[in-house]
Amino acid sequence: MDAAKVEGLVRELLREIGEDPAREGLLQTPARVARALAFLTSGYRGDAAEVVHRAVFAQPTNHMVIARDIELYSLCEHHLLPFFGRAHIGYVAQGRVIGVSKLARLVDHFARRLQIQERLTEEVAGAVQEAVKADGVGVVVEAQHLCMMMRGVEKQNSMMTTSAVLGSFRRSTATRAEFLTLIGRRHL
Numbered sequence: 001m002d003a004a005k006v007e008g009l010v011r012e013l014l015r016e017i018g019e020d021p022a023r024e025g026l027l028q029t030p031a032r033v034a035r036a037l038a039f040l041t042s043g044y045r046g047d048a049a050e051v052v053h054r055a056v057f058a059q060p061t062n063h064m065v066i067a068r069d070i071e072l073y074s075l076c077e078h079h080l081l082p083f084f085g086r087a088h089i090g091y092v093a094q095g096r097v098i099g100v101s102k103l104a105r106l107v108d109h110f111a112r113r114l115q116i117q118e119r120l121t122e123e124v125a126g127a128v129q130e131a132v133k134a135d136g137v138g139v140v141v142e143a144q145h146l147c148m149m150m151r152g153v154e155k156q157n158s159m160m161t162t163s164a165v166l167g168s169f170r171r172s173t174a175t176r177a178e179f180l181t182l183i184g185r186r187h188l
């Protein structure tokens with residue numbers, strides 16, 4: 001990202017919305033926005049394999065592992081407004097486990113881009129599967145979209161839930177039920 005170029009675009013945007021980019025309170029704003037955007041879109045840089053690098057461990061287990069309530073912040077690709085909520089990730093190990101912080105890092109990796117919630121959910125599930133070669137993977141994301149809250153339909157309490165299930169989570173009702181119980185939901 002060319003920060004100087006982004007700063008120029010932000011100054012132009014400020015002018016277009018009727019502001020004066022030269023007034024004192026806004027002087028540093030283009031630089032701040034450029035820094036914030038670089039962070040919020042940092043998921044375009046690097047790849048998922050680097051995120052989990054060194055933290056996939058051989059472990060003779062074939063049980064379910066869950067990381068729940070991983071908070072996430074992303075930007076909707078339609079309005080560039082935030083959506084935020086929680087991700088719950090489960091997998092049935094097959095001789096390998098992943099460092100638990102890496103599950104949260106994978107969520108951030110895919111959340112820090114322009115997203116729709118469905119794709120974010122699927123990308124996290126795919127990356128977990130790719131890393132641990134699990135028997136099955138399940139990801140549930142629950143999020144609120146500011147584009148539905150502060151504009152548009154202006155609904156303050158609606159929560160969007162998306163899920164992606166792979167392997168045994170897709171095939172087996174019992175596995176899916178165990179996952180939903182462990183993340184504290186009775187059904188999707």
Ligand SMILES: Nc1nc2c(ncn2[C@@H]2O[C@H](COP(=O)(O)OP(=O)(O)OP(=O)(O)O)[C@@H](O)[C@H]2O)c(=O)[nH]1
Nearest residue numbers: 076077078079115116117118145147148151152153
């Ligand atoms: N499925 C899905 N839809 C999303 C997500 N984020 C935003 N949207 C929706 O994308 C749609 C874009 O619809 P448009 O009619 O093109 O845009 P709009 O005129 O701003 O629509 P409103 O939000 O209804 O005012 C809206 O229905 C949004 O609610 C997401 O993560 N997943």
Ligand SMILES: [Zn+2]
Nearest residue numbers: 076078079147
């Ligand atoms: Zn939106």
